[in-house]
Amino acid sequence: MDQSFFPERQHDHEACIHAGMAHAEAACESRNERFTANRRSVLELLLAVHRPLGVYELMKQFDWKGRRPAPAQIYRALEFLESIGLVHRIESCNAYLACSRPGRHHCTIFLVCEQCKTVAEVEAKRMQDAIADLADQTGFELHSQVLEARGLCPDCASATAPDGSDH
Ligand SMILES: [Zn+2]
Ligand SMILES: [Zn+2]
Ligand SMILES: [Zn+2]
Secondary structure (H helix, E strand, O other), X not given: OOOOOOOOOOOOHHHHHHHHHHHHHHHHHHOOOOOOHHXXXXXXXXXXXXXXXXXXXXXXXXXXXXXXXXXXXXXXXXXXXXXXXOEEEEHHHOEEEEOOOOOOOOOEEEEEEOOOOOEEEXXXXXXXXXXXXXXXXXXXXXXXXXXXXXXXXXXXXXXXXXXXXXX
């Protein structure tokens, strides 16, 4: 079983955040886009965890520096980050996830842990090809294909294993 797609419990998370922010800065620069304070803050909040956050959660954690919270600003920042591939919307959670494989062209399936909410992004080229084939066969004009699967991550699965093999 390959667990490497899910983050190890003990890993250098500072390095994750650092890599994510560095990539975001480069991505904005190469598009001549400004990495504004709002965009930066929203991405930082998302990079702080390996699970998707809803807009309400982001609102609560956002440092507004005394200003009144404006959800539209969060949405605009998310929209931008999503448009350049730094953030993914996880439909089944109605929430947003910082991309864990930024910069790499990826056909992704999101594996969502129902217990700890951790999400792994996994390459799923064959499944995406199958959907594209299906679209061809049915004359369906495909616009987007976001694949999500729900279940338990390796950590949560072993913690709830009935035979208590973890002990
Ligand atoms: Zn991390
Ligand atoms: Zn991604
Ligand atoms: Zn889990």
